[in-house]
Amino acid sequence: MARLEARNVSKSYPGVLALDGVSIAFEPGEIHGVIGENGAGKSTLMKLLSGVERPTEGAILVEDSEVHWHGVRESIDAGVVMIHQELNLVGTLTVAENIALGREPRKGLALDHKSARETAKRLLTEVRADISPDTMLEDLSIAGQQLVEIAKALSYEAKVLIMDEPTAVLSERETTALLDLMERLKSRGTTVVFISHILEQLIQVCDRITVLRDGQFVATLPKGECDEATLAKLMVGRELADYYPTKTPSWKEEVVLDVQGLQVPGHTKDVNFQVRRGEIVGIAGLVGAGRTEAAEAIVGLRKSAGSISYEGKPVHFTSPRQALEAGIAYVSEDRKLLGLHLTRSVGENITLANLRAYGSLLLDRKKEQQHIEHWVKEIQIKVSSPDVDVQTLSGGNQQKVSLSKWLDTQPKLLVLDEPTRGVDVGTKSEIYYLVRKLAAEGMTFVVISSEMPELIGLCDRTVVLREGRTVGELTGEDMTEEKMMMLVAGVDA
């Protein structure tokens, strides 16, 4: 008897058929992976299964009886809990209060803070998060928030726990802890549904993996039959030959950016690195290493001390506008809050940073349209029309919009912060090729990433930060996961 099942469900949004007659069943005590390209319908399917949205057609069944949920309360009562792809927490409440929200423990009339805090502490320990329950949520990094989200989901003690790309914002250490946690949940009989674009993780923990493509069910493979090549082929519908582009060194000797002794109060103490023209430089580090802050300081988003020189001249930008005028652009890791205008259209988002190129008084809408179409095609943004709101896009496609916004400004130096977070393998590979191609044409890249294979596969060189300091640099043959891991975590070889 399946614990949770979707039978022939379809879901349509205005202009989009997101799901087309999908059937899927989850058994007790299994870890079930779900994969598919961006926009394949994974999140939509999970929203139907967790009562957030209702199917246009088909049925949802819990232990073989059909359910018609009207809201999250009912699905939670039935034992189905979902961690959404986008964070849904309250910034102005503490971690403990967020975890307790909706089911606060009481002492008389009042909220029982002590018990809420203890529960939070216990759950945070379970997800291996070193976070105080009294921290304001908005003071946490995205990774921290994601861990809180997971802790909150655990607190429901659900029978089915759906996790929609929980690892996208986590670094190695937290990811490993999370995969462990899944195993423990499974041994307690919980069903875990796990969505991810990192196939390696899926293969490691899943008992079965279901593949979706274009809103349709493709296949469900048992553990033994899953390997990266097969899965990728099922997802994309073709063979993925060379995942990373070949590293043809395209850089020149000229140093474009030279950062020396960069200090961002409270975040970095001594960041040093150089970037040459046409080079792709990676920056590795654990969450909290200060990579994002260093990048933000460079483009004028944060106050900093130390020296930065760009194209041979010392610079000190006080706003991204100045940085952009000099040719430096920064793609934020937090696409939801900082990278995108969710309530505006795809097209508007893509051209926002580059409006000057479309006229100073009047917008050249034809030219704008051409550029928008170019990017939608170039990096395969799956969208029915560029006029729809970005918030209706799937997570990975939103990431692509954020990327296009900056590519459209044609910067000389582009700083990418977690550029492929939530992007499917097929498109990821295409983004790598695009970056390589642009580098060959003379564009310079700084790539901040928590995925080591990505840094290794894409970058010419990787700078490692630890606790706000540059602790090393790896090039060529030296760029291996072991060496990088050691530098990142500060354990001596």
Next chain:
Amino acid sequence: MKFGPFMQKWGVLAAFLVLLGLNIVMQPQVFLKPDVLRNLFSQNCGVGIIAVGMTLLIVSGGIDLSVGSLMALAGGVGIMVMNKSLEGHAPEMMAVWTGVGASILVSVAGGLVNGLLVTVGRIAPFVATLGGLLAYRSLTQAIADGSEIASKSTGGLESLAGAGLPLPFIMGSNHKPLMVQWIIFVFLLAVVAATFLLERTPFGRRLVAVGANEKAAVYAAVSVNAVKLGAYAIVGLCVGIASVIGAAKLNSISSSSMGAFYELDAIAAVVIGGTSLSGGRGRVWGTLIGVLLLGMISTMLVTANVSIYWQGVVKGVIILLAVLIQRGQKAA
């Protein structure tokens, strides 16, 4: 704590104390009298209680423009019910309390109507309650023929706003122990209750959640509509209490001027107090100081004999200064 965050947190209090200090220095003969402080509280009880309720509502992401009109309506109905009771020869205080009950009933009902328009009707709070601002006032004028509704109570109603506790050792300007009216305690009680509600109860935490991130609240299975409705009902209750205080003070209500502009004063006090108009964060004690600050400006305009034509400039500038020293705050 650094200066910036310190001021962000305590700036409104600092502004209040500075203004009080200035007043004491410039007019010691008035501002050193304990009566002044007592009056400051008693005069601003009504708008203060409403502002306290409004704080909770604004934290939840709502707003209520109808409070002043609803106050007139509730007060008017209350007095009429009381008068009817008295005509039926009910004992004075019983009639008075019947009237009080009617006022509270009307105002809570009014609050619920606002809440239903916002939740079930899915109308933006600003417009939903703008309708009330117009309609409740008009209704009051209709039942009062545009004029006053006078109470037929002989002292009973007034007693609600009078009397109180004498403060030992502290002499009022009439050389008798200073009386602290009960209504001041009601106001302070409202402040304490709202603080408790906001910061110590599940409901309070849900108010914050709904105001800060409605979707997150939905996903956490919080009944968003119930929370919102609750917030509007609380404002209604506060309006009801304020209407009783207003009616008791003058033993009558004016259908056209009672509560006029209270919405603006209450919202101003909330915002000056450091609560963000965009919801999700707020503090009741700040509102208390905001109310007292606005009240003190009014007192000051009288004692300093500021020309009527310049009063607005003085008031406007002081408000801006009070808020400027809290700058760095998130935009409301």
Next chain:
Amino acid sequence: MKFGPFMQKWGVLAAFLVLLGLNIVMQPQVFLKPDVLRNLFSQNCGVGIIAVGMTLLIVSGGIDLSVGSLMALAGGVGIMVMNKSLEGHAPEMMAVWTGVGASILVSVAGGLVNGLLVTVGRIAPFVATLGGLLAYRSLTQAIADGSEIASKSTGGLESLAGAGLPLPFIMGSNHKPLMVQWIIFVFLLAVVAATFLLERTPFGRRLVAVGANEKAAVYAAVSVNAVKLGAYAIVGLCVGIASVIGAAKLNSISSSSMGAFYELDAIAAVVIGGTSLSGGRGRVWGTLIGVLLLGMISTMLVTANVSIYWQGVVKGVIILLAVLIQRGQKAA
């Protein structure tokens, strides 16, 4: 298109047309007169132009409560400058246009002050402009001693609001071709210009971006402060134009009542028109309909001889109904 989204988009227009239809059916002798429609436009030019500016400001996430007071101040200063000019024996129309210039100067300056308080001062728009609401009005009363400021122009100032284009074939109720005053064209021009600005220019895109997600706008290299300042200046300009229209219509301005409650009417028109008070999306044509809808309610209350005491109820209920049919909209 389904009914829901259709109504969300066109509901306000539907509400307007339904109300117009009802009025025509119930009072054909009034509402079939072309004068009535003409008056609807001419009477609401002033508040309409301000509402148009306010739409852009609200889209950018701001709000301006000071518009009514600033209008009085700008109008007052304009008339005084004109009178001085006339006393100096300047030619009538030159004096008039000098006054117009002064009004515009004052109002744009006032708008910029608001903008600076919000951007550099980092004060929440609501409070920043609440200060202006009080201060500008008070300043006007101070320069006018609380009474009216009469123009010394003999017809020149009035001519700005008079005359216009005669409509061929359409007769007014005085049996002469109906005159469409220039100010109506100014209003319509403002609507077109603002629509264009919002939808066809980089500035408009930035306004929207700042209102929808200010932080993301900063990250997208938008000069947020410049955009906000621009929005406040535009509102200032609109206020200036409205003040000239107001002064020209009345050949005087009343320091205490000119522009009173314009902030409320303008904001109401914007919200009724479907622009979200939380910023990031809005439409100028909706505001136009919102202004006309509110104007028609006022006209209707006069022509239908609704009892004075019930007018507020009627107005409130119609506003709510007009917004109810657009429901499903995001809360403002």
Next chain:
Amino acid sequence: NAAPEPSKTDPGTKPTAQTSGKKYKIGVSIPSADHGWTAGVVYWANEAKKELASDADITVVTAKDGEDQVKQLETLATQGLDAIVFLAYDTKSLTPEIKKLKEQGIFLVSVDRGVDTPVDMFLAGDNKQFGKISAEYIVKKLGGKGKILVYRGIPCQVDTDRVDAANAVFKASGVEVLQELVGKWDRQEAYKVTQTALLKYPQIDAIWAGDDDMALGVEKAFKEANRTQPWMLGGAGMQDVVKRVKANDPVFPADTTYPPKMINDAVHACVEALKAGKKAGQAQENKTIPCELITPENADKFTYPDSPF
């Protein structure tokens, strides 16, 4: 425009109305009830509407400010009215519109405040006289010396006229005006500012309040503070106060008339004039409604049991 042009708007009704006593269409435009006295005006206008229901079809509209009043008059003008009775919110602001109405041949009756152009009938209240006689009474009763408080209303021409006239009298006498307080013609407001003023002034001999509503608020504040109640003189002949004057209440030895009923008189006069065949555009007929001092002796004359003010 000496003779009335034949009605241009609604040829059907006007001639018949004039000849056969059929219904006149009359518009009444007044400020909205934002304080006690204007509430009285609204009440009396509505009374007139009822009283004259058989003779005239009366539309009463209230304006929230001067501009609003202009708009309402514009709208009324499209209605084919025989006459308009108005109490100007702002006199100068209304003048251009009144000129336009005149051109349309509508019979115009101005009440209380004059506009800057002649109309057909003007029932004038006299705010300057109001200020003068009330102040003179105070000076006389105080014997030319003493300390008083003056209460102002909402800033506008009426308020300025009353207060300036009163102040002129006080200045010329030995009576000292301690302070002008702002009571906005409202009981609550006056009560509030008095509470504060009481802390400042140990001795107050009398009160000049520009309106009875304020006087009642002042009285309440004194009572609450347990202070010796000074006597006071308010204005506008509010019924509660008139009753107390009549009963020889020491707090209210007298009052000044400024009856909101003037609007009612005006509507009646207007209908009379129309019935008598008076036409628009002939000479202006002036009536001044004198401000009188109400004393216990003549109080009966000013009693209207049903009036809300």
